[in-house]
Amino acid sequence: MDALSRAGVARGGVDGTSYLYLYPSEPHPRYLFPYPTGHDVVGLLPGADPAHRDESVVVMAHYDHLGRDSRRHVFNGAYDDVAGVAAILELARAFGAAGYAPRRTVVWLITDEEESGLRGARAWAKNPTVPRDGIVLGISLDPIGRGLVPGYAFTALFGLEHSPELRERIAASRPALSRGDLLIAHRDLIPHPPFASDHDPFLNEGLPAVWFVNPGFSFYHQVTDEAATIQYDVLLESVRVLAQLVDSVANDDQRYPFVDEPAVEARDLAAFRAPIGGVLGALPDLGRSQRESLVGLDRRLAAIEVSGSFDPAEVEDLGLAAIAQLFTLGVTNPGPIPPPFPAGATAALR
Template identity: 30%
Template sequence: MTRTKLNLSLLMLFTVSVVFAQKKAAETITENDLQAHLDYVASDFMQGRDFYTDVPGLELTASYLKSQCQKMGLKPGFNGYFQPIEMTSSKPDPENTYFQLISKDGKVTSTDANIFALGGSSGNDTIAGDLVFTGYGWYNNDTKYNDTEGLELKGKIVVVMTRNPTMVESGGHNNMQIEMQKMQKAMLGGAKALLFVPDPMNPEPEYINSIKKYATGGTLQLKGAKPGRTMPVKLLFGTEELANQIVQESGKTLAEIQNEISETGTPKSFDVKELTANVVLGKDTSTVIGKNVVAMIEGSDPVLRNECVVYTAHYDHLGIDGEQEVYNGADDNGTGTVALLEIAEAFQSLKKKPKRSIVFAWVTGEEKGLLGSDYYSQYPVFPMENTLADINMDMVGRSAEKEPDAEAEVEKSLAGPDGIYIVSGKQSSELMEISADICEEMGLIPSDKLSQAFLTRSDYYHFYKNGVPVLGLSTGLHDDYHKVSDEVDKIDFHKMKRVAQYSFLVGEKIANQKKRILVDNPSVE
């Protein structure tokens, strides 16, 4: 046998052995193990894995993750596997929260205590200013219907009804995405605050109360966070009765104004001239210590081990609502949490570890504003410039019966049995090619449909903004998102296993290449 043929044979043998090792490691990720972990993490006993529950389910989950890392023999990323995070907790103080209407002569005409807010600073807030009623606060590109045409929003408290004319006409239900578009419009217009009131024809009169359950759980901010990290426009939520007092100078009730909009198809917005507002939002503040759980496998190459691939998943959720119902968050993000455990086990099963180091970070406070990943990005195990990629898993366990239509709404685009959404800033075409190749090998159908709308909405964002290429993995949104109905019995464990195996194979490929993946579009927003 010639030397060339011998070298070729050895190369083929090496390639086959590597592929065999990868496949064997991927097969350690099993449906039974995923379910066993998830049955514990998403159980009622964990009380929704939040900071404010009687049973400290979030702490118990962190301890469980630590114990699993120890059992696998993973190296701690930080002392004791925990990365402590000091945060400021802020909860509404209803006794010191109210919305006052003030007449032109400076007299308080009414005080309404039945309001609440989202966003704002961690301390007490006071908002004072003129009012403008903007109907639904909506603009339709096709019909050119525009509720804010000719109105100045800057420095004012903008009053809007929920839903929009099309939804009212069709009997459509509330959609938070629609309301967030109104917030963005108000923010761009320079508004001080946005006051949402339920439109009188609303088929879901309890909609605002359902938001209130979430809002009264409180907010968290990293200790010493810059003002720019808070929501720039304060979102206030009030009642139809409060709205009737605000619009009374029109001589009509809110219901009568809404009827006129429906009948004429034209806006009925106006500046409120007879009244101004003074809003006080009381807060109870305290210090909370959260923790990221971080483990790692050190790379086998003496030089390349100083670079890493990071896997992330948030393990927190929404806790318990005002009626003591538990948000178990099986898919959000119990699935990502336990998938990451199985991926770590797959890497640890490799006899020859990857050339580069692998970091596994279970981050906290995602539901409070991506806090844990924000903190990690500031104080990482390896510098951001030595982090080749972040592979983030957030809601990776659900499937629709078939793949969604191309025209399906982003908010309801649950993937089918073979679908996977990959959110990316597309900073590395090489990374996307690796991802596409592995999807093809596994029979997965990748889609980037969620990238534009979701690039800032999960933990990969803090890697993206630091120039690190990201793959944000999800199987899509569903009707149980942020509801108490997000339960284990709805999880597709076969699909979840495939997503976890795909994630392992992508990270293993990146970590073993001789050269780091090429970043051909490093610029971020």
């Protein structure tokens, strides 16, 4: 909250006198959450255009994580999701320092209790502190700041299938947005559970939202997810992409009609060819069976890309296969850890 205050960010709690947004919750033993009240932190960059300042772009990251393990080691969650919070604080600072004045309001929503069930984002999305009808887009940064494997990082955007006009616009600006691969795919291709984030309560409320991720799972949900494992070049590139996305939407005067149950399209599946190609290029010494399995998956996706059609019964299998293979390769190929890596924190390397 001090960082938001120093950046000149307006207080975005219920009556505008505080950054805190309190909501009723319940203790959660697994996550060491002993309070009956959840605490989101909300800041505002008020829109400069009187005709559009009741409209808002909501940028989210969660500050909670997993508490302690059975041996009382703290899960610090640098990648998941301190880096997302850091991205918000830095962008808020940079916007303030530049005197940036977008037409629409930018909401910085730093959520509580994401890990224990998206409670902080859900509470705010149900009772937002800005006009609900004016929420143009929610962006959940979670997690960001690691590449998938050494030498290959990408940014993924999930959920834009609910906002087709915005999806087309972002897809068209892809070269300017990102120097790395930008994967745009259907949220339903990511299995839930276990994978969810703060954009989900927005989508459930019928609010356009996007899940902004750097998939990089080497230390995901482990006590080894420490600051020393963050790849700052990846984080910086993500903040650049985020800044352009926020700028583009906050200065727009279009709304993006919400599509309730968008179907998975061939391009949602074909999008996974980019990270598969990235991994194959970055890991030349990959074992034969893993390489063959990835190449086989890429062939199936290529056939879908070329024909533009697929058997709907295949979707779940293909999506799961792509996610499972990329996730496993991320876990088993953490690469060299930038020093100083915490002594004894080697669980993920075995």
